[in-house]
Amino acid sequence: MAQADASMELDNRSGGSVEKMVTADGLPLKTSLRRAERRSKLFAFALVAPLLGFLLIVFIFPMAQMMWRSVDNPQIINTLPRTVEALEAWNPSAEELPPEEAYAALNADLAEGLERDRGAIGRLQGRLNNDVSGARAAVRSVAGQAGDRSEPFKDKFIEANALWGEPAIWRVIQREGRPLTASRYLRALDREYAPDGSIQMRDEGQRTYVALFMRTFALSATILGLTFLLGFPISYYMATLPMRYANLLMIFVLLPFWTSLLVRTSAWIVLLQQQGVINSTLVGLGIIGDDQRLSMVYNMTGTIVAMTHILLPFMVLPLYSVMRGIPPSYMRAAKGLGAKPWTAFRRVYFPQPLPGVAAGGVLVFIISIGYYITPALVGGQSGRMISNEIARHIQGDNPGLGAAIATLLLVCVMILYWVYNRLVGADNLKLG
Amino acid sequence: MAPKDHNDAFVAFDRVQKTYDGEQLVVKDLNLDIGKGEFLTMLGPSGSGKTTCLMMLAGFETATFGDILLDGKPINNIPPHKRGIGMVFQNYALFPHMTVAENLSFPLEVRDISRAEREKKIARALDMVQMGEFGNRRPAQLSGGQMQRVALARALVFEPDLVLMDEPLGALDKNLRERMQLEIKHIHETLGVTVVYVTHDQSEALTMSNRIAVFDDGRIQQLATPDELYEKPENAFVAAFIGENNTLRGKVESVDGAYCTLQLADGSRVQALAVNIEGEGAESTLSLRPERVYLDVSSETHDNIFEGEVRELIYLGDHIRVRMNVCGNDEFVLKMPNDSHARRLSVGERVQVGWVKEDCRALDPS
Numbered sequence: 001m002a003q004a005d006a007s008m009e010l011d012n013r014s015g016g017s018v019e020k021m022v023t024a025d026g027l028p029l030k031t032s033l034r035r036a037e038r039r040s041k042l043f044a045f046a047l048v049a050p051l052l053g054f055l056l057i058v059f060i061f062p063m064a065q066m067m068w069r070s071v072d073n074p075q076i077i078n079t080l081p082r083t084v085e086a087l088e089a090w091n092p093s094a095e096e097l098p099p100e101e102a103y104a105a106l107n108a109d110l111a112e113g114l115e116r117d118r119g120a121i122g123r124l125q126g127r128l129n130n131d132v133s134g135a136r137a138a139v140r141s142v143a144g145q146a147g148d149r150s151e152p153f154k155d156k157f158i159e160a161n162a163l164w165g166e167p168a169i170w171r172v173i174q175r176e177g178r179p180l181t182a183s184r185y186l187r188a189l190d191r192e193y194a195p196d197g198s199i200q201m202r203d204e205g206q207r208t209y210v211a212l213f214m215r216t217f218a219l220s221a222t223i224l225g226l227t228f229l230l231g232f233p234i235s236y237y238m239a240t241l242p243m244r245y246a247n248l249l250m251i252f253v254l255l256p257f258w259t260s261l262l263v264r265t266s267a268w269i270v271l272l273q274q275q276g277v278i279n280s281t282l283v284g285l286g287i288i289g290d291d292q293r294l295s296m297v298y299n300m301t302g303t304i305v306a307m308t309h310i311l312l313p314f315m316v317l318p319l320y321s322v323m324r325g326i327p328p329s330y331m332r333a334a335k336g337l338g339a340k341p342w343t344a345f346r347r348v349y350f351p352q353p354l355p356g357v358a359a360g361g362v363l364v365f366i367i368s369i370g371y372y373i374t375p376a377l378v379g380g381q382s383g384r385m386i387s388n389e390i391a392r393h394i395q396g397d398n399p400g401l402g403a404a405i406a407t408l409l410l411v412c413v414m415i416l417y418w419v420y421n422r423l424v425g426a427d428n429l430k431l432g
Numbered sequence: 433m434a435p436k437d438h439n440d441a442f443v444a445f446d447r448v449q450k451t452y453d454g455e456q457l458v459v460k461d462l463n464l465d466i467g468k469g470e471f472l473t474m475l476g477p478s479g480s481g482k483t484t485c486l487m488m489l490a491g492f493e494t495a496t497f498g499d500i501l502l503d504g505k506p507i508n509n510i511p512p513h514k515r516g517i518g519m520v521f522q523n524y525a526l527f528p529h530m531t532v533a534e535n536l537s538f539p540l541e542v543r544d545i546s547r548a549e550r551e552k553k554i555a556r557a558l559d560m561v562q563m564g565e566f567g568n569r570r571p572a573q574l575s576g577g578q579m580q581r582v583a584l585a586r587a588l589v590f591e592p593d594l595v596l597m598d599e600p601l602g603a604l605d606k607n608l609r610e611r612m613q614l615e616i617k618h619i620h621e622t623l624g625v626t627v628v629y630v631t632h633d634q635s636e637a638l639t640m641s642n643r644i645a646v647f648d649d650g651r652i653q654q655l656a657t658p659d660e661l662y663e664k665p666e667n668a669f670v671a672a673f674i675g676e677n678n679t680l681r682g683k684v685e686s687v688d689g690a691y692c693t694l695q696l697a698d699g700s701r702v703q704a705l706a707v708n709i710e711g712e713g714a715e716s717t718l719s720l721r722p723e724r725v726y727l728d729v730s731s732e733t734h735d736n737i738f739e740g741e742v743r744e745l746i747y748l749g750d751h752i753r754v755r756m757n758v759c760g761n762d763e764f765v766l767k768m769p770n771d772s773h774a775r776r777l778s779v780g781e782r783v784q785v786g787w788v789k790e791d792c793r794a795l796d797p798s
Contacts, residue, residue, distance in 0.1 A: 327523065327525070329521045329522075329523060329525040330525055330527060332490075332492050332512070332519075332521070332525070333519065333521055333525035333527075334527070334538070335491075335492075335511070335512040335513045336490055336491075336492075336512050336513070336515075336517065336518070336519040337513075337518075337519075337538055337539035337542065337586070337587075337590070338513050338514075338516065338539050338542045338543055338590065339513055339538070339539075339542040340513055340542070341511075341513070343542055344513070347538070348527050348538075351529045352528065352529060
């Protein structure tokens with residue numbers, strides 16, 4: 001028996017050497033390799049782990065929470081469970097008020113809520129007010145006496161606040177009486193529910209966010225274009241200079257990074273305002289009249305100037321590092337082969353730093369569509385961007401809407417990155 | 433090949449000087465005539481001014497003084513792209529974002545040559561360097577030797593009359609370099625194009641050139657054919673730079689027509705060919721090729737006979753390098769052919785060495 005085993009093992013070895021490589025002690029090679037590399041893998045993980053943990057806590061977790069808040073909708077279903085149940089049979093698209101039972105259920109819910117948790121009523125008011133203006137007052141007007149009120153509730157409710165006599169608020173209670181909602185995303189896209197439950201555009205005067213998204217993209221594209229136009233020549237020049245002078249110039253390019261935000265902002269205001277340096281110079285030179293002073297700050301121009309300034313290094317750094325690596329012999333070769341200087345530049349030089357242009361471009365664009373502080377300080381009304389709206393809602397009474405807009409912005413960035421990756425390839429992203 | 437006079441030259445440097453910083457001349461008074469169809473090599477150590485000369489000819493540097501003439505016309509003020517000179521760069525400078533065929537197409541496109549004509553010329557040029565299969569590759573997918581071939585084809589594809597090469601084989605390993613040397617030489621012979629070639633590798637220069645201009649310190653030290661340069665160096669620098677060389681220093685004791693006698697530091701007297709000496713009593717350097725020193729010869733056939741002591745034997749296969757002490761010089765080298773009945777030497781042995789005075793050139797003190 002033992003002999004048979006041994007011979008089988010022998011067979012296995014001789015046969016196995018063809019199919020499966022083994023080490024001297026008979027273990028498969030792959031297993032041994034895994035064992036041998038376990039230590040280095042553990043070491044590598046230990047190097048990454050602190051950052052991973054940090055990102056998990058301060059980035060991924062809050063992001064997930066933000067996305068959750070954009071759809072989280074507990075206020076109505078938790079505070080008005082009976083009302084939601086009573087409204088199940090009601091047809092919202094008919095222009096009729098719900099039956100008396102619904103009013104009774106609402107009264108009971110409010111009475112219980114008042115007794116159990118006053119804060120919940122407050123949150124309910126805020127939530128309803130997000131979708132129906134005036135709902136806060138309407139709830140407040142009936143909640144106080146809910147415990148003392150008796151039948152018939154319907155007339156008393158309508159008497160207390162006319163909003164209870166309109167189907168709109170009941171439609172909202174019925175539709176939003178679920179734990180999750182899409183209504184903030186509709187708002188963020190300037191859409192709303194029609195009475196029959198279908199989705200429609202909001203009234204012209206109430207549309208805000210789509211236009212603001214568009215403006216944000218347009219501004220970002222403009223800033224991207226400007227940083228490229230300003231950054232390309234300076235990067236090219238720096239790449240041709242000896243290291244010593246190039247580093248000196250680089251300091252000037254990086255200067256905005258080293259200046260306090262408030263110092264920078266006040267400098268722009270001093271420079272750009274109506275009584276500022278530029279306007280006064282132009283008036284002094286007689287180029288424009290005193291009554292024609294240009295408004296260059298607290299509007300779109302202010303946002304563009306200031307953001308181009310602060311984002312320029314993000315374009316220059318990758319461009320410069322890519323251009324440094326392009327030997328001057330290419331241009332020489334092109335000229336030597338008979339190309340005019342401009343043709344040589346266009347056909348031989350220009351295509352080579354394109355990965356740097358792409359890297360800088362993606363950086364500048366993605367940073368600028370989420371930019372907040374500069375437009376808030378010097379943007380005025382016409383220079384506002386979508387982030388200002390996000391901040392306003394998150395600090396204000398509709399954080400859910402802010403979260404929804406922020407999530408949409410995140411999705412936009414993801415799509416942009418995906419498109420970029422398909423077109424250029426993330427491997428070509430050269431940051432230095 | 434070599435031009436008869438200045439007016440016959442295809443490329444001429446006329447009293448050219450070049451400085452970069454206004455303080456030091458990199459090229460000092462360069463006069464050089466290159467004939468049509470000639471393969472001329474500028475050879476010299478780094479910093480000798482040879483690459484600067486090439487760059488001035490290509491138009492990437494301007495001469496501080498003097499004229500450079502191409503086919504009789506001064507080209508100092510013609511920009512590089514109008515000179516119509518093909519150039520092969522040290523690092524090839526193949527455009528990385530273009531395929532091999534696009535690289536070759538580039539000089540033709542900027543000359544507005546029709547598509548059909550372009551394709552014909554590209555195919556011909558690629559076949560010439562045996563790269564016909566590689567038209568669709570990118571430079572990054574080629575080996576060093578292949579890139580070198582493509583760079584050569586690109587410099588030739590628009591059929592220039594003059595091609596400049598700036599140490600084109602410097603990055604290749606020895607075997608490939610030697611093969612490419614022959615290939616470039618054959619292409620030159622086939623096309624009859626004028627080539628100005630820059631290198632610091634003397635064997636490369638000897639292999640390929642019709643004539644070699646040896647540069648040092650911003651000047652041409654000697655301009656001659658390879659055999660003349662090797663066998664008849666005119667000064668100590670050229671003698672030391674080209675090939676292996678035994679150097680003996682001494683004072684000229686007497687001059688007798690074409691020959692002279694030198695006294696070395698250890699008192700021994702050597703007869704030599706007076707090539708470049710200032711006269712009796714002057715310091716001089718003797719140059720003697722190791723392969724012209726013989727063992728166990730008599731004074732009847734050889735003018736100089738000395739006794740030397742073997743210090744080191746280096747086995748090199750086809751020959752054995754023998755380092756010995758001769759006339760007080762510890763670095764004296766001779767080459768012993770490795771044939772079956774040659775004498776076997778051992779370290780410490782004392783032997784007679786000798787050479788004829790025609791092979792021993794008295795040059796300037798260095």
